[in-house]
Amino acid sequence: MRKMIFTPIGGEFWYDKNIVTKCSETVSGYFLNGGRSSLSCICKYLRQVGKNNIMVPSYLCPTILDVFDNERMNYMFYDINEDFSINISSIEKNIGQVESIMFINYFGLSLSDIEMMYLTSLKNNNKVLIEDKVHTISNQYFGDFAFNSFRKFLPISGSLLQTDINIGTIINDLEMNESYIDQIKKARALKTDCIVNNKGSEEGYLLAFKLAESLYYQKFAYGSPSEKALLEKINFVKIKRIRNKNYKYLQNLLMGIEDIKIIFKDIGSKTPLGLPIYVTENKREVILNRLKLKQIYLPVHWNLKSEKRIKNNTTKIMSDRIITLIIDQRYKLTDLDRLVCEIETILG
Structure with missing residues (x-):
């Protein structure tokens, strides 16, 4: 069994008491199981209102396209430059062919003031603006819809879907993915014990995370109340x-x-x-x-x-x-x- 020589750099998060605070902060928005679940709900709304023709960046996680395919969205691409800036002219060429547009704030660093002004102008011209915040942990958003993924930053599973539009009927159709939540908690506990107490092995927790990942992709789901409660205590x-x-x-x-x-x-x-x-x-x-x-x-x-x-x-x-x-x-x-x-x- 492989023991820790150094603290591993990267990989899934383990539990860390140093990022917990005594002061709770209320999480505002629809709390879902992950970014895929949030995006799926957004797509369902867009189909309901007949705005399922969408333009998306050419540089993106392929699982986004999997969700679009699953939800029968019609998507076309606009270009992203090598520095991760938006190629605005490539949007302008085809903006008349879509009702919705999605953008990504890459690494929480890419979005410029000029790009925000341009995207806001599209929103003001009745384009539905979808803000992919998976690379950020900010509560601020300016799209019609915004969603994130806390597991990219924390040992917490969940995604906050933010919008002023009432999509409660869509959310209410979701169930919780209890098998995934149980398994991811087990995997994080194993990794925590390995890192903090030098018990168990790297192979053991990696196998547990692999199983959790397969369970995550089985269905779109509502977020776990226990994960949300932990989120509200994060510093x-x-x-x-x-x-x-x-x-x-x-x-x-x-x-x-x-x-x-x-x-x-x-x-x-x-x-x-x-x-x-x-x-x-x-x-x-x-x-x-x-x-x-x-x-x-x-x-x-x-x-x-x-x-x-x-x-x-x-x-x-x-x-x-x-x-x-x-x-x-x-x-x-x-x-x-x-x-x-x-x-x-x-x-x-």
């Missing part, structure tokens, strides 16, 4: 502060490494999902595979090379070179030192 101010500090520290360590290009260099006070980088062509898989041997697990947002529904060449190139470096609240600056040291060793 978001502390989490945002640590993530912002870790990002800037890691960015400084990466400066000057020849094969790495930092995508977002000036984040101000924003709260990042991670620190996305481009690496020199053909070096990504080598980096990822060798880091795994050191218990460092970095995600790719997203691997679109084999995604046949997306044809955009710029998207494919971006997807082939991107890695998201971990900067979340679980890690100290010494963990980030280790991450960069291992990357430098691999790159030579």
Whole structure:
């Protein structure tokens, strides 16, 4: 059984008492099981009101397209530039063919004031605006609909669907995915015991998370009251502060490494999902595979090379070179030192 030599970097979250506060904060919105469930409910509403022709960014998680296909939505793409800015002219070409448009705030960092003004103008011209906030933890939104995914930031399953539109009848048709909730709690408990108490094994909790993931995708569902109760005790101010500090520290360590290009260099006070980088062509898989041997697990947002529904060449190139470096609240600056040291060793 594989024991912890270092605290693993990346992977699913474990329970951490340091991010819990004594002050509860009420969560306002429809609390669903995950981002897929929120998006499914939005699609059901759009079909009901005859606005199921939608424009979406060419760079996105393929599971979004799975939901659209499942809900019989008609989608077309607009372009995303290499710096993750919106190619507004590509929207303007086809905006008359759709009633709805979805946008993504990539890594919680990409959305500019100009883009927000443009998207707001579409909303003011009766386009339904859907805000994908899966990479953010902010409560603010300006779309007709907005949804997030807390498991990207916390050891909590759930998605907050925010809207001023009454979709209660759609929400009421959902059930809870109790088998998934039971299994994900078990998996998180196993990982917590392994990380905190050095009990059990990495293989044990990875297997439990794999089973939970398969159960998650079985159905769209309402959120768990116990997960929502835990969410209301999270110290978001502390989490945002640590993530912002870790990002800037890691960015400084990466400066000057020849094969790495930092995508977002000036984040101000924003709260990042991670620190996305481009690496020199053909070096990504080598980096990822060798880091795994050191218990460092970095995600790719997203691997679109084999995604046949997306044809955009710029998207494919971006997807082939991107890695998201971990900067979340679980890690100290010494963990980030280790991450960069291992990357430098691999790159030579």
